[in-house]
Amino acid sequence: MNYLIGMDIGGTNVVCGLVDTKGKLLHKIKQPTEASKGSSYVFDKIGLMIEDLVLQAGIEKSQVSVIGVGTPGFIDPIKGITLFAGNLRWTQVHTADEISRRTGLPVFIDNDVRMYVYGEAVCGAARGYEHVLGITIGTGLAASMINNGQLYYGGGYMAGELGHILMPEISYRCGCGMTGCLETAVSGTGIARQAREQLENGRVSIMQEWLKDSSLEALTAADVSKAFDAGDPLAVEVMNHTGMLLGKGLAAAVTLYSPDIIVIGGGGALAGERLFASMREQLKQSVYSGYWDRLTIKTAEMLDDAGIVGSALAAWGRLGIAR
Numbered sequence: 253m254n255y256l257i258g259m260d261i262g263g264t265n266v267v268c269g270l271v272d273t274k275g276k277l278l279h280k281i282k283q284p285t286e287a288s289k290g291s292s293y294v295f296d297k298i299g300l301m302i303e304d305l306v307l308q309a310g311i312e313k314s315q316v317s318v319i320g321v322g323t324p325g326f327i328d329p330i331k332g333i334t335l336f337a338g339n340l341r342w343t344q345v346h347t348a349d350e351i352s353r354r355t356g357l358p359v360f361i362d363n364d365v366r367m368y369v370y371g372e373a374v375c376g377a378a379r380g381y382e383h384v385l386g387i388t389i390g391t392g393l394a395a396s397m398i399n400n401g402q403l404y405y406g407g408g409y410m411a412g413e414l415g416h417i418l419m420p421e422i423s424y425r426c427g428c429g430m431t432g433c434l435e436t437a438v439s440g441t442g443i444a445r446q447a448r449e450q451l452e453n454g455r456v457s458i459m460q461e462w463l464k465d466s467s468l469e470a471l472t473a474a475d476v477s478k479a480f481d482a483g484d485p486l487a488v489e490v491m492n493h494t495g496m497l498l499g500k501g502l503a504a505a506v507t508l509y510s511p512d513i514i515v516i517g518g519g520g521a522l523a524g525e526r527l528f529a530s531m532r533e534q535l536k537q538s539v540y541s542g543y544w545d546r547l548t549i550k551t552a553e554m555l556d557d558a559g560i561v562g563s564a565l566a567a568w569g570r571l572g573i574a575r
Contacts (some may be wrong), residue, residue, distance in 0.1 A: 257302060257357075258318045258564030260349075260556075263287060263339030268293070268301050268318075269560035273568060275375040277557050279309040281497040287340045291350070292452060294340075299354030319359045320567025322367035322559045323347060328409060329331075329362045338427070360567040364559055365412065366403055368517060368552075371562025376553040378515045385511035386552075387414060387502070389520025391539045393435035397509050400430045403566070415439070417501050438498045440520050442471040446490045456488040473520065491523065492530040499534025506535070506543050516570060517552030524551070 255278075256271045262285060270416050274377035282288060285294060306313050325337030332348025334340070352359040369378075369386030378384040384398040393415030397404040405411055415435025416428055424445065426433035436442050448468045451457060463470060469500035502514065520527070529548070536544050552558060 253315065254317045254370050254568075255309075256564035256568050257305065257316055258367075258560035258562070258567075259298070259319060259321045259339070260367070260559040260563065261285065261294070261298075261321060261323045262364070263324065266298060266301065267556070267560060268298070268305050269557070269564070270305055270311070271561055271564035273565075275371075275561050275565055277561055279305065280557070280560060281305050281308065281558065285340070287342075291340070291342055291345050291347075295347075295354055296349040298351055301355060302355050304400050311359075316357060318564075318567045318571045319351060319355060319357050320365035320367070320565070321351065321359060321361040322563040323361060324364050327361060329405075332336075332359065332361050334361070355480060357562065358567075358571055360570045362395070362403075362566060364565065365394040366396040367562035367566060368559040369562070370379075370398060370403060370566050371554055371558035371560070372515045372517065372552050373398045373401070373562075374565055375561055376515070376558055377550040378443075378513050381512040381548070383510065383512045384510055384511070384515060385502075385505055386515040386517065387440060388518035389498075389516065390518040391439060391441050393438050393501075393520075393555065395505060397505075397511070412500055414505060419500065421497065425562060434497060434501045438494055438501065438520075440473040443476050443490060443494055443520070443523075444471050446493065447471060447479075447486065448500040450486055450490070456483045457485050458482055460488070466522065472536045473523070477523050477526055491526045494553035495527045495530030496534045499525070499531040500505065500538055502531070502535050503538035506539050512545060513550060515550055515552055517555070517558065521551050 258269045260267045266285050267282045270278045324339050326335040334342045334345040334347045347357040348361045366499045373384040389562050395412045395414035417434045418432040422432040423439050424436035426436050448471050474488045
């Protein structure tokens with residue numbers, strides 16, 4: 253039997269999973285990334301994790317056909333290079349070669365969001381749909397498009413940066429250097445930022461009682477969701493505004509790509525209808541009815557496992573082409 257290994261390398265944790273060729277996750281392990289210790293340290297850790305994964309799963313390493321890796325940032329999937337990943341502090345890192353050298357296995361890498369969406373398209377909420385637009389809402393906002401099982405990369409492998417669409421309603425400076433990027437407001441950090449700004453400007457909210465003596469910097473998007481459920485006017489306003497902005501951003505993507513389905517994942521998706529109700533309303537108003545009438549919107553099913561399964565299956569497909 254052929255086994256695959258899927259891996260998600262994040263700024264906080266590295267997760268490795270053993271996957272069969274049908275996309276079933278059989279076993280997984282997780283360890284802190286410790287990116288501050290350098291890429292060589294991380295790759296050494298990954299080599300040991302893979303040995304441990306195989307041992308715990310009770311299989312021989314020779315039964316593993318390929319390793320697929322999802323990493324954040326800008327990726328050259330053909331050369332196997334992480335061009336830039338701010339969360340990892342990596343620039344021009346030969347990720348595929350480094351992991352292959354430590355494991356003796358073929359390795360294919362790609363952007364982590366693409367791998368997450370690919371997992372949902374093949375085995376999750378979007379299985380059975382031909383044209384899939386997936387987005388993740390976390391510390392930032394990113395997207396990926398899949399047509400008939402094929403990832404869309406665009407020139408320079410840079411397609412999908414939904415979070416860097418500029419919005420005139422947004423005045424925040426983005427880490428990319430531009431001002432007004434969608435993800436500065438539509439993200440976990442963006443939701444907290446909007447609420448914090450309003451509180452600093454004198455707005456009254458139940459969230460002030462929860463924070464007590466804590467700094468406003470301690471405020472999180474989860475606090476805003478909790479306040480929304482309590483009927484707090486400021487929290488309701490922030491969530492509705494964020495959903496409206498997301499709806500406008502998605503309208504551009506829907507008009508360009510005409511997806512059958514939008515799958516929404518990432519930690520921000522846990523806000524659910526608090527965020528999605530105003531998003532749907534805005535999106536419906538912002539696109540031609542022909543797009544809206546055939547569009548399905550779902551939350552992701554596989555949660556954190558989507559990236560592991562997606563990277564494993566994508567690597568399996570690329571290995572078949574390479575052969």
